Amino acid sequence: MMLRLRNQRQRALKLGKSLLALSFLALASLTYTQGHAQSYPNRTVKMVVPLTTGSGADIAGRLVAKSLTETWKQSVIIENRPGAGGLIGTGVVVNSEPDGYTLLVQSASYAANPAIYKKLPYDPLKSLVDVAILGQTPYVMITAADGPYQSIRDLVIAAKSKPGEITFASAGVGSSSHLAAEYFNQVMGIKLIHVPYKGSPEAISDTMSGRTAFYMAPLDTAIGQLKGGKLRGLGVTSKIRNAVVPDIPSIAEQGYPTFEIGLWFGVWAPAATPAAVIKKINADINQSMQDPEVKTAYETKGIKATPMSPAEFAKFVRDEMAKYQKIAKEANIEPQ
Numbered sequence: 001m002m003l004r005l006r007n008q009r010q011r012a013l014k015l016g017k018s019l020l021a022l023s024f025l026a027l028a029s030l031t032y033t034q035g036h037a038q039s040y041p042n043r044t045v046k047m048v049v050p051l052t053t054g055s056g057a058d059i060a061g062r063l064v065a066k067s068l069t070e071t072w073k074q075s076v077i078i079e080n081r082p083g084a085g086g087l088i089g090t091g092v093v094v095n096s097e098p099d100g101y102t103l104l105v106q107s108a109s110y111a112a113n114p115a116i117y118k119k120l121p122y123d124p125l126k127s128l129v130d131v132a133i134l135g136q137t138p139y140v141m142i143t144a145a146d147g148p149y150q151s152i153r154d155l156v157i158a159a160k161s162k163p164g165e166i167t168f169a170s171a172g173v174g175s176s177s178h179l180a181a182e183y184f185n186q187v188m189g190i191k192l193i194h195v196p197y198k199g200s201p202e203a204i205s206d207t208m209s210g211r212t213a214f215y216m217a218p219l220d221t222a223i224g225q226l227k228g229g230k231l232r233g234l235g236v237t238s239k240i241r242n243a244v245v246p247d248i249p250s251i252a253e254q255g256y257p258t259f260e261i262g263l264w265f266g267v268w269a270p271a272a273t274p275a276a277v278i279k280k281i282n283a284d285i286n287q288s289m290q291d292p293e294v295k296t297a298y299e300t301k302g303i304k305a306t307p308m309s310p311a312e313f314a315k316f317v318r319d320e321m322a323k324y325q326k327i328a329k330e331a332n333i334e335p336q
Contacts, residue, residue, distance in 0.1 A: 045068070060134045062078050094128060099274075130314040132308065134266055137301070138219055143234055147232070153254070155234065156190060168181050168195065168212055182331040184216065186327070220301035237261045239252050
């Protein structure tokens with residue numbers, strides 16, 4: 001009996017020591033995480049844009065990076081790593097240290113890619129954590145200023161008379177501009193030939209020259225050429241006209257009242273990045289959108305700031321993934 005009691009006391013003592021050790025470890029981990037967040041950032045932060053310079057995400061990312069540089073008193077640099085529909089640059093971030101010093105700045109293509117590729121080199125729901133949205137903007141359907149299409153109606157009539165002959169540009173297979181155009185084709189009941197480019201600047205250039213019939217351009221990437229008369233805007237994809245280009249009618253008002261699709265830009269970090277660091281980055285990005293310089297630039301380029309918490313942004317991204325899955329399925333796009 002005495003031996004049994006002694007053994008029980010020894011087991012209880014060992015258990016107590018184990019629990020105490022675990023408590024110390026948890027406290028140490030919490031203290032480290034909080035300290036890491038408080039000191040973050042204490043060196044240069046790199047934002048990887050997996051798209052070409054001049055793309056919508058690149059423009060929004062550079063504006064916010066400049067504001068964060070001033071807030072953090074540390075350099076925030078943009079590194080463009082385009083290719084493979086954004087997969088190359090995204091992979092760079094996925095494989096980086098989860099410390100908040102390498103971030104991904106991507107467009108809605110992040111949500112579109114899972115609908116296009118059979119197997120991504122990362123898990124979009126587990127390999128990265130949703131940090132913050134940078135803003136939203138409509139697409140503007142652009143065509144050559146001296147081209148044959150004066151309106152959406154002209155384009156649709158031509159496409160129905162020549163099924164499978166007229167081309168449209170995109171910023172790459174699986175890009176959000178690709179699926180936005182496929183959505184347009186579905187609504188209009190037309191069949192066109194997809195011509196993917198490396199990014200928005202290349203797609204705009206060839207559309208401007210007439211090599212492709214149209215491109216669903218992020219509004220912020222095409223404003224200069226539209227106002228310079230080098231491109232014609234056939235319609236914006238928001239329900240109502242955009243104040244930056246008030247003379248371009250919405251597609252909805254041209255006889256397609258349910259038509260609406262938009263573009264957005266966001267920030268992601270590698271999985272396992274401390275939650276406190278994610279929270280700080282999110283708060284500081286949301287604050288940067290109140291920066292007068294950022295607000296003015298956003299307004300000029302037609303980008304609307306729509307701050308969200310990390311949880312709100314995560315839900316938004318998943319809803320967008322479901323939307324693009326539906327578009328890809330209805331367009332009979334075979335995943336690559």
